[in-house]
Amino acid sequence: MADGPGTQGHSGESLLYLTDEQLRQGIEAMFFAYRAFTADPDRILQGMHYGRAHHRAIHFINCAPGTTVNNLLSILGVTKQSLNRVLRALIEDGLVESRVGRADKRERHLFLTEEGAELERRLSDAQRARMRAAYRQVGPEAVAGFRKVLEAMMDPEMHRHYSGLREIRG
Amino acid sequence: MADGPGTQGHSGESLLYLTDEQLRQGIEAMFFAYRAFTADPDRILQGMHYGRAHHRAIHFINCAPGTTVNNLLSILGVTKQSLNRVLRALIEDGLVESRVGRADKRERHLFLTEEGAELERRLSDAQRARMRAAYRQVGPEAVAGFRKVLEAMMDPEMHRHYSGLREIRG
C-alpha cells in the first residue's frame, strides 16, 4: 500500500478515521449500495425491451426538458452512437419527442411525451422510495454527510453538471 | 408522483428535507459519484485486457483469501458463467491461484498470487486516494453519515455480505 495504516496524516488533525480499513469499508459500501440503488428500476425495465441506459436518458430529459443531444451526451458521459441507439428506440416507441431547434436548426431538443413521463414516474417513484426509506432511517444529519461525501468524490466536470441541473430546477 | 412535495411525512417528525427534489438530488449524486468512484480503476485496467468485473473479483478475493467460488458468486451477485470467464482469465494470467479444498475436494479456494496482490494494490490505492481526499475534505461526521445512508440503502442480503466481510477482517 502507498501508506501503512495510520500513516496517512501529513496534516496534524485527528485523522484516525482515515485508516485503509475505513476507506475499504467505504469502497465496499459504495459497491453494494449502488447495486441496491439501481435494482428497482432494473426490475421494472426488464421485460420491456429497455435497460439502465434508457432509464438514464429518460431521467435527464425529464430533469431538463428541451435539452439538446449534445448536452445530454456530456451529462451521461457516453458516445453519441451509444446514446443515439437508446434515443432512437425511445423516440420510435413514442416516449421521447425530438424537436428541431428554432434558433439553431441543427440541434434537436428532447422532451418526454405523456407516455414517457409516465414511465419516468414509475421508475423514479421506485428509486425515491428506497432513498426515502434510507433517509428516514438515518436522519437529516447523516443525509447531509452522505451528500457532502458524494459531491466531494466527483470530478470537477461532473460536479459542474450536477450543480447545473440544480440551477435549472431552482 | 406518488407523493406531492411536502406530503411525505406520515410521521410527526420534521421531514422537510425529504422533498422529492431532495431525493432527486441524492439520486443524481449517486449517479455522478459512482462514475467518479469507478473511473480511476477503469483507467488503470483499460489496455490490460481486464475490466471492472476483474477488479471486483480481485477485490473480494483479496478481502477474503481462500474464499470459494460459490461464496464469491453470492457476494458479486452474478452467474457462475459470468464469474468463471473472469476467473479463468485471472488464473491463466497467474494473478489468482485456485486450490482444491482439503475438507471438501469439490470446492476451489481462491487466493491472489504475488502478481495479483500487486495489481490489487495499484487499483485500490487509486480508489482509496479519491476516497481519502473526499473524506478529508468533508470531515468525520459527514463520513459517518455517508456510511449510514449507504448501509440503509442496501437490501438485507447485501448487508449480510457487507457485514460478513467486516467480521472476517476483524
Add this chain to the structure above:
DNA sequence: ACTTTAAGTCAGCCTTGTTGACATTCCAAT
C-alpha cells in the same frame, strides 16, 4: 446405490459501451 452439490464448460443471446467512416444539414466567416 442414488441424489445433491460445487465447479467448470460450451453455445448463444442481449445490452451497452467502444471506434471509424461517412452523409446531411446548417451556421458563420471569408
Add this chain to the structure above:
DNA sequence: ATTGGAATGTCAACAAGGCTGACTTAAAGT
C-alpha cells in the same frame, strides 16, 4: 456565394460483461 466547421444521424464492426440452458465431472451426503 462558397467554404469550413459544428451538430446530428447512420452504418458497420467489435468487446465486455451480463444472462439462460444444457451438460460433465467429481465429491459428498444419505
